[in-house]
Amino acid sequence: MATITAVETHDIRFPTSRELHGSDAMNPDPDYSAAYVVLRTDEGPDGHGFTFTIGRGNDLCVAAIQAHAPLVVGLDVDAMAADLGGFARRLVGDSQLRWLGPEKGVLHLAAGAIVNAAFDLVAKRAGLPVWRLLAEMSPEQIVDLVDWRYLSDALTREEALRLLRDAAPGRRDRTERLLAHGYPAYTTTPGWLGYSDERLVQLARAAVAEGFTQIKLKVGADLADDLRRLRLAREAVGPDVRIAVDANQRWDVAEAVAWMRELAPFDPYWIEEPTSPDDVLGHAAIRAAVRPIRVATGEHAQNRVVVKQFLAAGAVDVVQLDACRVAGVTENVAILLLAAKFGVPVCPHAGGVGLCEVVQHLAMFDYVAVSGSLTGRAIEYVDHLHEHFADPVQVRAGHYRVPLRAGIGAQLREETLRDFAYPHGAAWVDPDPRPAPAGPEAGAAR
Amino acid sequence: MATITAVETHDIRFPTSRELHGSDAMNPDPDYSAAYVVLRTDEGPDGHGFTFTIGRGNDLCVAAIQAHAPLVVGLDVDAMAADLGGFARRLVGDSQLRWLGPEKGVLHLAAGAIVNAAFDLVAKRAGLPVWRLLAEMSPEQIVDLVDWRYLSDALTREEALRLLRDAAPGRRDRTERLLAHGYPAYTTTPGWLGYSDERLVQLARAAVAEGFTQIKLKVGADLADDLRRLRLAREAVGPDVRIAVDANQRWDVAEAVAWMRELAPFDPYWIEEPTSPDDVLGHAAIRAAVRPIRVATGEHAQNRVVVKQFLAAGAVDVVQLDACRVAGVTENVAILLLAAKFGVPVCPHAGGVGLCEVVQHLAMFDYVAVSGSLTGRAIEYVDHLHEHFADPVQVRAGHYRVPLRAGIGAQLREETLRDFAYPHGAAWVDPDPRPAPAGPEAGAAR
Structure with a gap:
């Protein structure tokens, strides 16, 4: 005991x-x-x-x-x-x-x-x-x-049970397929707003060469910059790779609609966080106005009650749950069940440190036991800081390989706990030169 | 300088x-x-x-x-x-x-x-x-x-300016009326859930005798208790005094509707916080189902974006802004302007320590310069802990007297800062007997 x-x-x-x-x-x-x-x-x-x-x-x-x-x-x-x-x-x-x-x-x-x-x-x-x-x-x-509590007007325990029972017979097959092929990923690595045009183009081409079929670009600071960057990215990846754009809550409703109409010629796949993450009705209005461009949000959705409303109001096309923003696995199970009930795909947020490592477990569970589907689904991938984890994610040919080690993937290496402790770790006390890479994987990080 | x-x-x-x-x-x-x-x-x-x-x-x-x-x-x-x-x-x-x-x-x-x-x-x-x-x-x-930011789909700066300019000519008259008569109050003192029936009845009668025309009862833990307490309160105050009830987020949507149908014979004036404070659409559904009972919420409304949606969705009859939950006076000015635009009365939350002292300034500003109205409006009043403030509220004949001293009313007495400091103040180190009252007003606190 x-x-x-x-x-x-x-x-x-x-x-x-x-x-x-x-x-x-x-x-x-x-x-x-x-x-x-x-x-x-x-x-x-x-x-x-x-x-x-x-x-x-x-x-x-x-x-x-x-x-x-x-x-x-x-x-x-x-x-x-x-x-x-x-x-x-x-x-x-x-x-x-x-x-x-x-x-x-x-x-x-x-x-x-x-x-x-x-x-x-x-x-x-x-x-x-x-x-x-x-x-x-x-x-x-x-x-x-x-x-x-607070869910029964959109989803009851009994409805959730039926949904899970309906998915149960396919669990074994989907587990095998998952182990064989992995789970689809998309990459945000090329698109950070602070990167130069050259770096954007180079990283966008590299992403396609590595097998990704979707990339994501940050937008919303300057329209002329966005138009130029989106054109460069579209030229770099060609017409068949999806380009999602992410405004990180920058706009009011009308501004979001006007801005996306300008970007529409470059065929953006979704607009992510066009406005306040609290604004369910605002997202619904934006979604109605920018179709067929999809509306995505969720990384700042504070809890299941807000996600419930996004779904009930028809305000989103893509739910981007976050492994750590809500109260962990249990509340994310509620969110996966809600999304399945409303037939909306979940594409988890993972732009951060360790979010890829943790959130893949939720997406894979969803595929095996809840939605039973990969359609329209992909986990965000960003290729830095993985070297700090005891069991870093493996992304190959645009897919997350299935994690096989026990646990949730959140464990940091002992060296990282020492060197990156704030404010007294080596990375903060002696910031330049940076501390030695924590392990052999570090060379892969940009 | x-x-x-x-x-x-x-x-x-x-x-x-x-x-x-x-x-x-x-x-x-x-x-x-x-x-x-x-x-x-x-x-x-x-x-x-x-x-x-x-x-x-x-x-x-x-x-x-x-x-x-x-x-x-x-x-x-x-x-x-x-x-x-x-x-x-x-x-x-x-x-x-x-x-x-x-x-x-x-x-x-x-x-x-x-x-x-x-x-x-x-x-x-x-x-x-x-x-x-x-x-x-x-x-x-x-x-x-x-x-x-995030407001323009419901209220623009220009609309707010027009609204304030329309109210400007009446400012002087309303200031005089306010100074002469004060601002209406309602009292929550009788209704705390932990109080005995005897205490409830005694305090409800006392409230009416003191000139209050509205009291509030906590509900939501047990229906039989609520029915009994509401009957006792109604008998105590008679048919003409408003009795608001407050569920403090206890229910799901259907539960709120069913519970309020049971309480309806006792003519509750509003149901406050029937469900999650995040659930705009849930409140809208409850409001549609329990009419003519009003729906009130706001003390946990996290920011102006949520209040905007409550108003735009027709989800509330009463906005209960809180002086400290949002980012202070500036965000509450936004909330007052939104409420005025939608024609919904504001009845500020003040069940806490010092909330009465601070929030009265917002309600009085609203009357003088924004909504220009007292109709359907009252500030919550709870009669404990005022003795700890340098400038405690004065409530007479069911009205807040207008505060005349400079400032926002938040200043605590030096003795209070000393004795109630956690965890080393006298109130916590030696909790029984309690520390001496902080001042002459202390005798009035229950």
Whole structure:
């Protein structure tokens, strides 16, 4: 019988702003960061999780994780494993902490880190990657993960059960296909706003050569720049590769519509985050006006209630769930079920540190056990910072290879926890020259 | 020329859970708290502000206030006073901190404390209460306070200017009427869920005797209890006093509708927070089903974008803005303008510590310079913890007396900052017996 003995936290930050990795119209100089948590146990594996931020305020998420420690330390691991839904609901339901959201912002980011760490722990004890841990659960076990409060007007527990039971007979076949072919990816690597035209073109060509069939460009700061960059990208990839564009919440409704009409000749596949991530009705208006260009959002959707409304209002064509923004695996299971009910594809957000590693488990679980479909679906891929993870993602020929190691993929290397600790790690104390690469994979990172 | 020299913070908590003050269906044991900030200057008055929480996590708001200090310390006070809108937009717009919301949760609560402290500072230097500082601004100055991003599909700067200009000729008359008669209040004091039936009846009768024409009861935990309590309250106050009920987010949509049909025979005036504060479409569905009972929400509306949607979707009859949940005075000016545009009355939330003191300034400004109306409007009043403030609210004959002292009303007494500091103040180190009342007004608190 194992017990959680400590909630250990780390403030990990990468100085990505120095090279404009991750730059977009709203976030000109992010330092990709992880508020990192280890659930220490007295027997067997520990559980690792994190939430993703872009620098300042990462310490607040670390403190918010610690604020939940009294709800976690001392728990029996087997009991937690038997009721992960209840575990997550108790974290989110603390009545005094809940006031600070409810279910949004710093507290919810912290809950996401802890819930994902709990799944990492449970999966490691079971010897399974999280996608498979989930995909081998019964429909009843899956729906028990979900906090059903506030969902019943759009999806009931019983509807979700029917949906999962309908998908059950195909699980084995889809698992085999997934293991053989992987899961489709698209790449955001070419499109950061701070990159030069030359770098954009070079990286767009490289993406196609590597087998990607979709790339993504950041837009929204300057229309003339966007038109030029989109033209260059379209010339570089040809007519058959999808080019999604991402405005990172830059516009008002009318501005989004006008801007996208200008970009339409270059056949953008979707417009992502055209306006405030809180604006369900605004997205619905934009979607109606820019068809057939798709509308995508979700990385800042604060919780399942907002996603429910995006779907019920017909405001989105693509749901971009984030592994850490909501309260972790359990709330993302709710989001996958909602998307399946409304027949809207999920293309997870993964532009950050470690988001690729974690979110692939959710997409693969969705394919095997929930939607049963790959149509219109792809996981975002960005090719930096993977070298810091114990089990980095493998993307080949435009597909995520299926992770086979036990856990959720969130575990950072010990050297990274040491060198990128903020503010006293080597990367911050002696920023130039940068610290030695953390491992042999580092050479691949741009 | 004065400069802001320091952002000083205090973690202030009151042990209200010991007597079930503030108890409701979602918050059984709140310890009313303030993440308190003082903007210290090198010349003239300081600025005082806070954000309200219910206990655990107040430290996170304090830390989030400090996270903004680099954007505040060193500012020239005159320059800040000349562009309070720009000041607020820079606080909220820090791109790395913004990621943790955006514009919601702990970071936004912290921004609210700071923005309100800045208004306190500017008003004290001008020798004016904040309601009057605002009410004497030109329409152009008022619209410049607002962050117009994400609003233009519902309200443009130009529409707001027209609205304010239309209201301008009546400002002087309404100011005089306000000074003579005060602003209507309703009281939540009788209705906390943890109070006994006897206490409920006694306090409901006392409220009517004191001149209130509306009281509010907490509901949502148990239908039989609610029916009994509502019957007792209706018998106590008679048919002509309004009884609002407040479910504090307890229900799903269908549950809210069914529950309110049961309570309808007792003629509830509004149902407040029937479901998730994020659920615009859910509120719209509830409103359509429970008419003529009004739907009220807003104390947890995270920002102006959510309020915009509540109004545009016809989801609410009453907007309950909160002085500290959004980014302070500037964002609440946006909310008042939106409500005026849609013709929906604002009845501010004030169940907490110090919320009455601050929010009265917004309601009075609204009456004088924005909506120009008192119809269907009243400020919530709860009669505890006022003794801790340097300038406590005065409620007489069911009306808020107009505050005349300069500032926003947020300033706590020095003894309170000492005795209720968490965790080392006397109230927490030696909780029983409780510390001596902070001042002569303390006897009035229950």
